[in-house]
Amino acid sequence: MTTPKFTLALLALIAAAAVPWLGQPYLTRLATSVLILGIAATSLNIVVGYGGLVSFGHAAFLGIGAYTVGILGLAGLHSGFLGMPAAVAAAALAAFLIGGLSLRATGVFFIMITLAFAQMLYYAVIAAVPIGGDNGLRLDPVTFGSRVSLNQQTSLYYVSLVSLVAALYLCRRLVLSRFGRVLRGIKDNERRMISLGFFAYRYKLAAFVIAGGLGGFAGALFANLDAYASPELIHWTMSGDMLVMLILGGVGTLAGPVLGAAAFQLLQEVISSYTKHWMLFFGPLLLLIVLVSNRGVLGLVFREARRDG
Amino acid sequence: MAEPLLRVAGLTKRFGGLVANNAVGLEIGPGEVHALIGPNGAGKSTLVALVAGELFADAGAIVLSGRDVTNLGAHARARNGIGRSFQITSILGSFSVQENVAIAVQAHRGHSFRFWRAAEREEALNEAASAALRKVGLMSRAAAIAATLSHGEHRLLEIAMALAGEPKLLLLDEPTSGMGPKESRSLTDLFQELRGRYGMLLVEHDMDVVFALADRITVLASGRVIASGTPREIQADAAVRAAYLGDEDVPVERRHA
Numbered sequence: 214m215t216t217p218k219f220t221l222a223l224l225a226l227i228a229a230a231a232v233p234w235l236g237q238p239y240l241t242r243l244a245t246s247v248l249i250l251g252i253a254a255t256s257l258n259i260v261v262g263y264g265g266l267v268s269f270g271h272a273a274f275l276g277i278g279a280y281t282v283g284i285l286g287l288a289g290l291h292s293g294f295l296g297m298p299a300a301v302a303a304a305a306l307a308a309f310l311i312g313g314l315s316l317r318a319t320g321v322f323f324i325m326i327t328l329a330f331a332q333m334l335y336y337a338v339i340a341a342v343p344i345g346g347d348n349g350l351r352l353d354p355v356t357f358g359s360r361v362s363l364n365q366q367t368s369l370y371y372v373s374l375v376s377l378v379a380a381l382y383l384c385r386r387l388v389l390s391r392f393g394r395v396l397r398g399i400k401d402n403e404r405r406m407i408s409l410g411f412f413a414y415r416y417k418l419a420a421f422v423i424a425g426g427l428g429g430f431a432g433a434l435f436a437n438l439d440a441y442a443s444p445e446l447i448h449w450t451m452s453g454d455m456l457v458m459l460i461l462g463g464v465g466t467l468a469g470p471v472l473g474a475a476a477f478q479l480l481q482e483v484i485s486s487y488t489k490h491w492m493l494f495f496g497p498l499l500l501l502i503v504l505v506s507n508r509g510v511l512g513l514v515f516r517e518a519r520r521d522g
Numbered sequence: 523m524a525e526p527l528l529r530v531a532g533l534t535k536r537f538g539g540l541v542a543n544n545a546v547g548l549e550i551g552p553g554e555v556h557a558l559i560g561p562n563g564a565g566k567s568t569l570v571a572l573v574a575g576e577l578f579a580d581a582g583a584i585v586l587s588g589r590d591v592t593n594l595g596a597h598a599r600a601r602n603g604i605g606r607s608f609q610i611t612s613i614l615g616s617f618s619v620q621e622n623v624a625i626a627v628q629a630h631r632g633h634s635f636r637f638w639r640a641a642e643r644e645e646a647l648n649e650a651a652s653a654a655l656r657k658v659g660l661m662s663r664a665a666a667i668a669a670t671l672s673h674g675e676h677r678l679l680e681i682a683m684a685l686a687g688e689p690k691l692l693l694l695d696e697p698t699s700g701m702g703p704k705e706s707r708s709l710t711d712l713f714q715e716l717r718g719r720y721g722m723l724l725v726e727h728d729m730d731v732v733f734a735l736a737d738r739i740t741v742l743a744s745g746r747v748i749a750s751g752t753p754r755e756i757q758a759d760a761a762v763r764a765a766y767l768g769d770e771d772v773p774v775e776r777r778h779a
Contacts, residue, residue: 391628391636391644398625401614408574408612410600410629410687419635 222468229374233367241366242438247478248373249434252380254458254470256427261456262465263388264420265400266316269324269452270331273311274304274425276338276447278432283350283442293355293363297433304429305422312421316414328449335447350442355433363437373434377471380427385467387423396420460503525588527552527721528573528691533582535568542568544745545582550691550738553718557732558725560742561765566725567609569742570695573723574606575599587690600629605689607680609696609725615669619660619679622668623651626686654686658712674705681712691721698728710734733757741765 232244253275260266278300285296315326339347354363363369387393398406399413407413436442445451454477462473480498485491528550535543542565550556558566571577573584575596584592591599600606614622621642627650628634628641641647655661658678663671668679677697684692697713698706710731713722717735726732732739732753739756741749749759756762 386640387637389640389642390638391634391641393637394621394625394628394641395634398614398617401616402612404576405608405612405614405683406625407596408576408600408606408608409626409683410597411634412595412597416634 218468226378230371233370238366241370243478243482245366245370245373245438246435247475248370248377249431249438250455250458250474250478251377251471252373252434253428253431254455254462254474255377255380255384256424256431257455258459258464258470259384259387259424259427260417260420261459262469263393263400264396264417266417266421267324267456268327268421268424269449269456270311270315270327270329271424271428271455272447272449272451273331273334274308274428275432275435275451276334276442276444277304277307278429278434279436279442279446280338280344280350280432281429282355282433282436283352284344286352286355287344287350291353291355293357293361296355297430300429300433301426302429304432305426308422308425308428309418312418312425316417316421328452331447331452332449335444335449338447339444345442347444349444352436352440352442354437354440363434364440369434369437376430376434380430381467381471383427388467392416392419457499461499526550526585527554527587528723529583529585530569530573531583531585533569533572533579533584535565535572535577535579541745543572543579546742546745546747548740548747548750550721550723552690552721554737555713555717555722555724555735557736557739558723558742559727559729559732559739563744564742565745566742567695568745570606570693570723570725573599574604574693600687600689603690604693605684605687605691605720606693607677607684607695607697609699611673611676611680613668613676613679613683615667617668618664619655619666619668619671620648620651620664622679623654623682623686624648626683627651627654630687651686654682657685658682659708674701677701677705677709681709685716685720689720691723692716694722694724694726696725696727698726698731706731 229244233241257268257271260268281300281303282296285299290296311327311330315323315330318326338344344350354369356362361368363372388397395406395411395416399411399416403413432446435446458473458477459470460473461476462471463469480495481491484494488494526549530549531547533543533546534541546565546569548556558569560566568577572579575591575594575598579592583590586599586602586604589602591602594602614625617625624641624647627647631647652661652664655664658681660675660678660682663675671679681697698709701709706728713735724732724735736753738751739753740747741756741762743765748765749756749762751759
C-alpha cells in the first residue's frame, strides 16, 4: 500500500471515529448504515471483484444473517456472542448450498441462478407467518455481556466501524494469500488455472462461502440497526444496490466497495430529499462515472495506470 | 520395455457426425519426444485435449505411468504429471511474469487453501519460479506484467509455466506457431536441452522442428493414425507422402498465422 493511500485511509478512519462525537443521532445512524453497507459490499467484492463471479443473489445472505438474529431473539437468546457467529454460520451454510449448485453454471446463467435462489428465499420469507411474513420480524438488538448493547446507537456505530476495518484487513490478507492468488488467477484465465492443476470449482465455492458468511454478518448488523429483520433485505433490489455500490466505488479494489457504499447512501439521501424519483438522477450519474473511470470513484481519485492495459 | 509414460488406446471422439479421433493409439516412453503431425483438421488438437482431460473420449483409454486417467478431469491430470502449452497463448495476463510461474509451482506444492500468509513472500515458490524462468531465458522479464510481453515471450512463458509444475509429460500444441525463424530455432534448442528429462507430445507444423526433435512420429489424417514410427520410417512411408507431406523433397508445410 502506497503512503498517500495509507495516510488517506488513516484520516478517513479518524474522521469516522469522530462521527458519534458530533452528537447528531441522524448523522450517526446514516454513518452506521454506510459502515454496514460497506461490509456488505466488501463481502460481495470477494466474489465479484476478485473471483469474477457476478452474483446477483447476495441479498439472500444479508437476509439470512438478519433473520438468524431475529429468530434467536424469538427464542429468547439475545447474546451477541451467540447471535453474530450464528448469523455468519447460517449465511455461510446457505452460501455453500446455493454456491454448490449455482457455480456449476457460468456467465449469465450463474447470474440468473443466484438471483433465482435469492428470490425464492424472499418469497419463502414473506410467506412464513411465524417469522412475521411480509411485515418482517421485530427484534431486540443483541447484547455483549451486561455492558454493551447494540441497542445503544454509539455502541452499534463503533462495533460496525471495527467490524468494517477488520473485514477490510481480512479481505486484504485473503486476496494476497495463496487462496486469493488462485481466485484472482481463475478470474483472469480459468482454463489455464485448471490446466495447471487447480480444481477451480472448489476455490470459487470457498470464496462464495466466505463472502456469504461476511454478508450474513452485515445482515445481522442491519437487524440491530433497525431492531428489525426486513424481507426487503433479501429482495433482488438489495442485490442490485450492492452491485451498483461496487461499480460506483471500484470493483476488485479494497477501498472501492466502502467508497461505493458511502457514495450510494449519500447520493440517495441528498437526491431523495429533493425528489422521490431519485433513481432518475442517480442512474445517469452512475453511467457517467462508469464511462469516465473504469475503476469507479477510486479510479477517479487515484487515476491509476491500469496494470493490465 | 518398462511401463510407457503415456499409453493411449482406441481413443475415439465424435463431434456430432464428425469423428475427430477414430480409434487412435500411441505410446510415449519416459523422456521420449513424440511428434504428432497431420494436415489441418486431422484431429491433433482434439487428441491433445483428450490427453489433457479438457475433452472426454467417447471410447478408449488413457494410461499415464500405469494409472488409468481416462475419467480424471484436467486439473487431476495436471496433478498426475501433465504440463501443457496451448496452441493459442494462455497465460494470466494481469499477473506479473514471476507470479504466472509461481502460481504454477503453487499448484504442485502443498495445498492452496491457505488464507492468511502472503503468497508473494513464499520464497520456495519464488525460487522455483525463478529457476523455471531462467531455464527458458525469461528471467529478465520477471517483473513485467504478462500481458505486455511479446508473442515470442508469451510462448516461452507458457513453457516456463508448464515446466514449473515438474511434469512427467509435456503436451506442446504448436509451441512455435507465430514465431519468427530465429525464435523458433532457439525454442527448438530449448527442447533439445529438455529432451530425456520429460516425455513430450509435440504437435508441430514446422517439419524442421519435428525432424530435429522427434524420437518417434505419429501421423494423423481425418482422425486416424495412418503411420507411426521413427522419423526415417515416416519420411519413407508412401502413405504419408501421399496424404500429407506431398511430393516436395523438403517437406515444410507453410505456417499458418
